[in-house]
Amino acid sequence: MPIFVVALSWLFTERELWAHFSTVLLPNLISATMVLLIGVGLGVTLLGTLLAYLVVMVEFPGRRWLEWALFLPFAIPAYVLAFVYLGVFDYSGYVQVWMREVLGLPGFDIRTGPWAIILTFVLVFYPYVYMMVRASFKRQKINIIEAGQLLGASPLRVFFKISLPMARPAVAAGLLVTLMETLADFGVVSLFNFDTFTTAIYSAWGDFRSIEVAAQLASLLVLVAFFLIFFEKKARGQAKYYSNDVSNKKPYYVLGFVGWLISLFVFCVFMLSFAMPMLQLIIWGWASMGEEWSVKYVDLIISTSVLTTLAALITVSIATILALPSRCKRNSPWLKSLISMATLGYALPGSIMAVGLLYGINQVSAISVYFGGQSINHIIFGSIALLLFAYVSRFMAIGYSSIKASAEQIKPVFTQSARLLGASYLRLIWKIYLPMMMPGVLAGGLLVAVDVMKELPATYLLRPFGWDTLAVQVYELSAEGLFERAAIPALIMVLFGAVLMLIFQLLDQKSSKNL
Amino acid sequence: MLSVNHLSIVYQTTQVLSEFDLSLATGDIFALTGDSGSGKSSALRFIAGLDEAQSGRVILDGKQLSNNGVHNIAPELREIGMVFQDYALFPHMNIKKNIAFGIHYLSNNKQKARIEELLLMIGLEGVEKKYPHQLSGGEQQRVALARALAPSPKLLLLDEPFSSLDKSLQEQLVLQVRDILKKTNVTSILVTHDKREATIFADKVGMIENKQLTIN
Amino acid sequence: MNIKTWAPSTLALALTVSSIGIAQAKSEDSVTVYSSRKEHLIKPLFVSFTKDTGIKVMYLTGKSGALIERLKLEGKNTKADMFMTVDAGNLWYAATQGLFQAVQTQTLESNIPSHLRDPKGLWTGLSVRARTIVYSTERVNPTDLSTYENLADSKWAGRLCLRTSKKIYTKSLVASMIYHHSKNRAGDIISGWVNNLAAIPNAKDSHIMNAIVSGQCDVGLVNTYYFARLIAQNPNVPLKLFWANQDTTGVHVNVSGAGVIKYAPNTKGAIKLLEWLSSAKAQAIYASLNKEYPANQNVASDEVVSSWGLFKQDKMNLAQTGILQADAVKLMQIKGYR
Ligand SMILES: Nc1ncnc2c1ncn2[C@@H]1O[C@H](COP(=O)(O)OP(=O)(O)O)[C@@H](O)[C@H]1O
Numbered sequence A: 001m002p003i004f005v006v007a008l009s010w011l012f013t014e015r016e017l018w019a020h021f022s023t024v025l026l027p028n029l030i031s032a033t034m035v036l037l038i039g040v041g042l043g044v045t046l047l048g049t050l051l052a053y054l055v056v057m058v059e060f061p062g063r064r065w066l067e068w069a070l071f072l073p074f075a076i077p078a079y080v081l082a083f084v085y086l087g088v089f090d091y092s093g094y095v096q097v098w099m100r101e102v103l104g105l106p107g108f109d110i111r112t113g114p115w116a117i118i119l120t121f122v123l124v125f126y127p128y129v130y131m132m133v134r135a136s137f138k139r140q141k142i143n144i145i146e147a148g149q150l151l152g153a154s155p156l157r158v159f160f161k162i163s164l165p166m167a168r169p170a171v172a173a174g175l176l177v178t179l180m181e182t183l184a185d186f187g188v189v190s191l192f193n194f195d196t197f198t199t200a201i202y203s204a205w206g207d208f209r210s211i212e213v214a215a216q217l218a219s220l221l222v223l224v225a226f227f228l229i230f231f232e233k234k235a236r237g238q239a240k241y242y243s244n245d246v247s248n249k250k251p252y253y254v255l256g257f258v259g260w261l262i263s264l265f266v267f268c269v270f271m272l273s274f275a276m277p278m279l280q281l282i283i284w285g286w287a288s289m290g291e292e293w294s295v296k297y298v299d300l301i302i303s304t305s306v307l308t309t310l311a312a313l314i315t316v317s318i319a320t321i322l323a324l325p326s327r328c329k330r331n332s333p334w335l336k337s338l339i340s341m342a343t344l345g346y347a348l349p350g351s352i353m354a355v356g357l358l359y360g361i362n363q364v365s366a367i368s369v370y371f372g373g374q375s376i377n378h379i380i381f382g383s384i385a386l387l388l389f390a391y392v393s394r395f396m397a398i399g400y401s402s403i404k405a406s407a408e409q410i411k412p413v414f415t416q417s418a419r420l421l422g423a424s425y426l427r428l429i430w431k432i433y434l435p436m437m438m439p440g441v442l443a444g445g446l447l448v449a450v451d452v453m454k455e456l457p458a459t460y461l462l463r464p465f466g467w468d469t470l471a472v473q474v475y476e477l478s479a480e481g482l483f484e485r486a487a488i489p490a491l492i493m494v495l496f497g498a499v500l501m502l503i504f505q506l507l508d509q510k511s512s513k514n515l
Numbered sequence B: 001m002l003s004v005n006h007l008s009i010v011y012q013t014t015q016v017l018s019e020f021d022l023s024l025a026t027g028d029i030f031a032l033t034g035d036s037g038s039g040k041s042s043a044l045r046f047i048a049g050l051d052e053a054q055s056g057r058v059i060l061d062g063k064q065l066s067n068n069g070v071h072n073i074a075p076e077l078r079e080i081g082m083v084f085q086d087y088a089l090f091p092h093m094n095i096k097k098n099i100a101f102g103i104h105y106l107s108n109n110k111q112k113a114r115i116e117e118l119l120l121m122i123g124l125e126g127v128e129k130k131y132p133h134q135l136s137g138g139e140q141q142r143v144a145l146a147r148a149l150a151p152s153p154k155l156l157l158l159d160e161p162f163s164s165l166d167k168s169l170q171e172q173l174v175l176q177v178r179d180i181l182k183k184t185n186v187t188s189i190l191v192t193h194d195k196r197e198a199t200i201f202a203d204k205v206g207m208i209e210n211k212q213l214t215i216n
Numbered sequence C: 001m002n003i004k005t006w007a008p009s010t011l012a013l014a015l016t017v018s019s020i021g022i023a024q025a026k027s028e029d030s031v032t033v034y035s036s037r038k039e040h041l042i043k044p045l046f047v048s049f050t051k052d053t054g055i056k057v058m059y060l061t062g063k064s065g066a067l068i069e070r071l072k073l074e075g076k077n078t079k080a081d082m083f084m085t086v087d088a089g090n091l092w093y094a095a096t097q098g099l100f101q102a103v104q105t106q107t108l109e110s111n112i113p114s115h116l117r118d119p120k121g122l123w124t125g126l127s128v129r130a131r132t133i134v135y136s137t138e139r140v141n142p143t144d145l146s147t148y149e150n151l152a153d154s155k156w157a158g159r160l161c162l163r164t165s166k167k168i169y170t171k172s173l174v175a176s177m178i179y180h181h182s183k184n185r186a187g188d189i190i191s192g193w194v195n196n197l198a199a200i201p202n203a204k205d206s207h208i209m210n211a212i213v214s215g216q217c218d219v220g221l222v223n224t225y226y227f228a229r230l231i232a233q234n235p236n237v238p239l240k241l242f243w244a245n246q247d248t249t250g251v252h253v254n255v256s257g258a259g260v261i262k263y264a265p266n267t268k269g270a271i272k273l274l275e276w277l278s279s280a281k282a283q284a285i286y287a288s289l290n291k292e293y294p295a296n297q298n299v300a301s302d303e304v305v306s307s308w309g310l311f312k313q314d315k316m317n318l319a320q321t322g323i324l325q326a327d328a329v330k331l332m333q334i335k336g337y338r
């Protein structure tokens, strides 16, 4: 529905303002956004895949806990990480002060050029790729790899010729999610003062009060997202890889010096993306504990939990239904486009999506009033249904891609044998599809839950009274420059995310034990 | 008991089968051979109701299951069992649940009795609690057979069930499975490209040549 | 699978819970406030108000633009009695959208000077915030400083730090440049600023001050309460405030304020709250919570704030910041002020 509203905007153009945007801002925005997407895309693909490969295929010191720890950065909101990075690495941060005073190097503005922001996004978003590719590597039969080894292939060759091609759908899925998240981001780009499409949309709406131009720009964004989805489909290719052997045996044992080198590398990524920001948050949080901590956090935690749980359950249920392998050979094209539409919401910035929703509901109300009915605005605005709807639309893509990936692992032969054993479609879903998709469903649920927990703009706009979340609290404090106090809700969020991941880990081990 | 008539299968532009006919009596064990790619699996999949065809009729036990290449009765209602080349045991279920899958409508006690009976028959008592990946290839294949036989199908289709096993195991298993089928008196079609295997196993051997069936 | 069976019932439960919230909001002796002023700055006031009057205050915080959209859409069915926000531009815009009703009472007129109120009484300023020059005491001689316009002079090349043009404070300041001069002259000033920048404009005022301390730049523009926060943490910081434009137009000031919603379910309660907020007691808390200047002239500023001395304020009618905001943004976008 928001997409629909956005598309309609082209009918009502404001020519003068559109001209200002298209001549003054757009040329730079397009190139800047492209550079950002390409840089972030390359970065997360390399880092996420490499890390996933290392933890799944190689045994090295400390692997067991690093494999788990590498998920953790995902629990920190992107803007919080960006904030910490700026504080640590920019001109006045510890690192540059040390470099100037001890090494005598000149200082510089790390926000110049796209490098710093690309690196930030990579460190923030690599867990998407890591998570999906890791699951895919885990499903690769060890004997396929061993066959490659026995044929005399070097580890590098095995990686490029066997492991990577087989994980391609997962890489593509993780990449898609990352790029859409990057497109929709507002927090990180604001902190770096880096102009993207999203910035322009906010300007059109906030400065020029033009919902129309904002929606026109948003529709361009959706167009980009459309291309991304299209390319992802292409990248997945026709190939389907079915494999159901999970083995904890690692094809490569690297102890000795190289093993420690690998440990060091993985550990550095973990330090940079999680431990260092956490340390900073803990230092801040410690200083402001007495001032900030109060019983209101009980409320914040409850509303965050309820919203997170409900949104994840609804999203995952719908995504699962959409992703179920169809019993016939082909999905109808109608269904396919419906799914594409449902997943596009991920590329829309949260507040644009939220405003689109408000407008849509207002239109429905207007129609209802026109026919002598009542306005439904106040009913809808006062309930969490609207907020949940926004979450579901926005995060459908991420739930869906994870679940779809696991549905694609189900060999047709399982469907066929179950049917020949007399299973009805419902029984087929219940006994075969759902259990076999469960790892993907859990992963999707986790990703959605953590994303909902971190979500700010839609929550901020659409929440009813008394539904403040931890993310809202982080924003309110940090927007006023009270970073020390903002560290408290941020830390609780990370803790929350860590608990979610722990639950996920346990369920995942259980459900994928025999798959 | 089973009759297949006028079966023609075309993929895109290549004709795989043309006017294929086959009829079997109750309890027959039939082996279907032919070169790789000659359309053996395609024929089985049509009989099972999994894929449609250009033309073809299937009558089983007096019931018309398919006509004009279209299926009147869905696979799950056909009472046809099938054993696949790579067994297709459900990886998330233990052996007991795998075998029970097709007979869930029976009471627990009856299910249990049937499973024990089948496991005894295939010589694998006591594996109920194990998961498929904990069994060897030959064992998995026998479980797949037990699973297919559990609901007492009218017709059993076996698509190269022995080809991924090693030679010595193959010989042994071919005879064992034959005995089981004889004991249960189920009408069966075995697809294999191995002529020797076909003659050991079956009462009647047919071969696909020039898109049609010739019975030796 | 319990996912399926649980989801609908939990959802129903949550919806019920949230509708109870609505029911409470409608009760007679409570006032509902939509506020873009953050929770920690308003909650202590509301608690005190409830203690004084027995009237409960419900509040919902959010971003100004988003709350205005929401109020517009809620229309006659809104539960909000009052909208509170920062920046006169936002108040002005809410007024032009017909969200407010006129409120002119004796209490308000005697408590708040007229230039901080809307002429028709649609909104009332409740605190004053000043945006002025901050400089490094180590590298800048204050006699070199004079005006905002002067920071465009090439002697500040590579020495200036500014806040992003996306922040409302910058937009209002530039609007005042357009108002006092002309679009052309304002454009030249912006170009001069952009040329003098030592770094990409910062996202936060606190970043500007950090940059000056660490030597990345020498002068910048900040809202005074950010400076107050910094010296509270680090009294010896080598920075000082300089009151800009004292010989010309005066320091650029802005307000935070509130208005009573046109379709307020509880207009009486809202007016009572507004009057209470303008009282000496509330004003002392209101301004000092955020180290701003009280709008009520009978109330003394916070100790730290008064230590910076008195200054001449820009008397431009604050509605101008709203009227000229779009022009200001366009100008900055054209001149490449990020
Ligand atoms: N789904 C399909 N689409 C296109 N061609 C197919 C398909 N399935 C089988 N074929 C082709 O039909 C021919 C017969 O296949 P199949 O019945 O599997 O042979 P067999 O089992 O005798 O080896 C082969 O040439 C194969 O390539």
Ligand SMILES: [Mg+2]
Residues within 6 Å of the ligand: B040, B041, B042, B160
């Ligand atoms: Mg075959």
